[in-house]
Amino acid sequence: MKLTSVTSILLCLLFLISGCKSSGVVSQKALSQPKLSKSTITVSNLPEWVKSKPISTVYYYGKGNASLSNKDYQSVAKEEALSDIASEISVLISSNSVLHQVESNREFYETYKNTIRASTTKKIEGHELVNTWQDNNQYWALYRLSKATYVKQLEKKKALALSKALQAFTLAENQLKTAPANAYSNYCRCLEAIENYIAEDTKINYDNKNIDLANSCYAKLQSMASTLKIVLPKKVKPMRLKDATRLEGYIYTNNILFPNLPVDVFDGYKHLQILSDSEGKINIPLLKTHPNTKSIIIKPLLSLLNTTNSQFVKQINEKFIVSKFETEILPNILSLYITTKEYNLGENKTPIADS
Numbered sequence: 001m002k003l004t005s006v007t008s009i010l011l012c013l014l015f016l017i018s019g020c021k022s023s024g025v026v027s028q029k030a031l032s033q034p035k036l037s038k039s040t041i042t043v044s045n046l047p048e049w050v051k052s053k054p055i056s057t058v059y060y061y062g063k064g065n066a067s068l069s070n071k072d073y074q075s076v077a078k079e080e081a082l083s084d085i086a087s088e089i090s091v092l093i094s095s096n097s098v099l100h101q102v103e104s105n106r107e108f109y110e111t112y113k114n115t116i117r118a119s120t121t122k123k124i125e126g127h128e129l130v131n132t133w134q135d136n137n138q139y140w141a142l143y144r145l146s147k148a149t150y151v152k153q154l155e156k157k158k159a160l161a162l163s164k165a166l167q168a169f170t171l172a173e174n175q176l177k178t179a180p181a182n183a184y185s186n187y188c189r190c191l192e193a194i195e196n197y198i199a200e201d202t203k204i205n206y207d208n209k210n211i212d213l214a215n216s217c218y219a220k221l222q223s224m225a226s227t228l229k230i231v232l233p234k235k236v237k238p239m240r241l242k243d244a245t246r247l248e249g250y251i252y253t254n255n256i257l258f259p260n261l262p263v264d265v266f267d268g269y270k271h272l273q274i275l276s277d278s279e280g281k282i283n284i285p286l287l288k289t290h291p292n293t294k295s296i297i298i299k300p301l302l303s304l305l306n307t308t309n310s311q312f313v314k315q316i317n318e319k320f321i322v323s324k325f326e327t328e329i330l331p332n333i334l335s336l337y338i339t340t341k342e343y344n345l346g347e348n349k350t351p352i353a354d355s
Contacts, residue, residue, distance in 0.1 A: 165193035
């Protein structure tokens with residue numbers, strides 16, 4: 001009986017030992033299994049939203065990714081996702097908009113589209129982080145923005161922009177007849193304030209009238225540029241021995257004197273920039289021109305009055321055709337006068353020759 005018990009115990013011990021060895025082999029194999037690497041990641045491993053961005057009638061979706069080696073990978077992926085959302089927002093051009101009026105090629109549209117995208121990316125509010133995913137190398141993020149929320153944001157921001165633009169427009173209107181240089185600058189500021197909405201109607205009440213603000217600003221700027229003129233003598237004969245010799249003229253826009261307007265003076269050899277005085281008068285010192293100058297070309301530098309940082313407003317200014325004005329410089333012929341006098345025994349006689 002005792003022998004049987006001992007035998008049973010030994011058999012049990014042997015069984016346990018063999019079982020432990022077997023378990024040890026399995027564990028070692030498990031530890032030696034390779035970790036998931038880039039080579040083992042296939043399309044089937046990726047989440048559906050990484051493979052294909054969701055499409056919705058309710059939300060704008062955007063996804064972005066960044067390398068995990070970038071310490072700011074989450075921020076980089078987020079910025080890319082918001083830019084992706086911005087690209088989803090379509091740009092529709094109203095037939096009444098200033099963009100439609102000035103667009104002769106795709107240049108203005110492309111500038112506007114890029115401006116909108118950059119502005120939208122920076123100012124998107126109410127976006128939500130929907131999901132994230134990463135492998136051993138890349139981090140992915142999915143964001144969304146409610147379309148209804150975006151429309152409300154857009155309406156609010158447009159109202160604020162129109163209000164700011166109206167202030168600049170009102171100031172420009174009040175300055176037009178007395179300080180046209182300041183007026184021009186403020187018309188540019190008006191367009192800058194609403195540059196994100198130049199593809200849309202920008203109607204607002206001004207002086208008890210319903211006007212399209214962007215179109216009104218553009219029309220004022222165009223009018224000032226097209227009616228610009230400089231009244232100069234067509235020909236001038238310089239007296240180079242006199243420092244006071246100057247070419248004088250007056251600058252007008254819409255028949256209003258234009259003070260403080262920079263102009264470029266070109267004598268065929270070099271450029272000189274001067275400013276019209278407080279009365280709209282320009283004084284060009286002819287002694288500073290080249291001796292062989294045959295004519296002087298004067299061009300108003302209207303675009304320098306644009307002090308905005310807007311690329312669209314800059315393109316508008318470049319689009320305007322500003323006339324050049326020319327004055328002929330007649331050759332300067334030096335006249336020589338000889339007077340002779342005759343003396344007889346110290347007495348002064350009447351001159352006998354003047355030539």
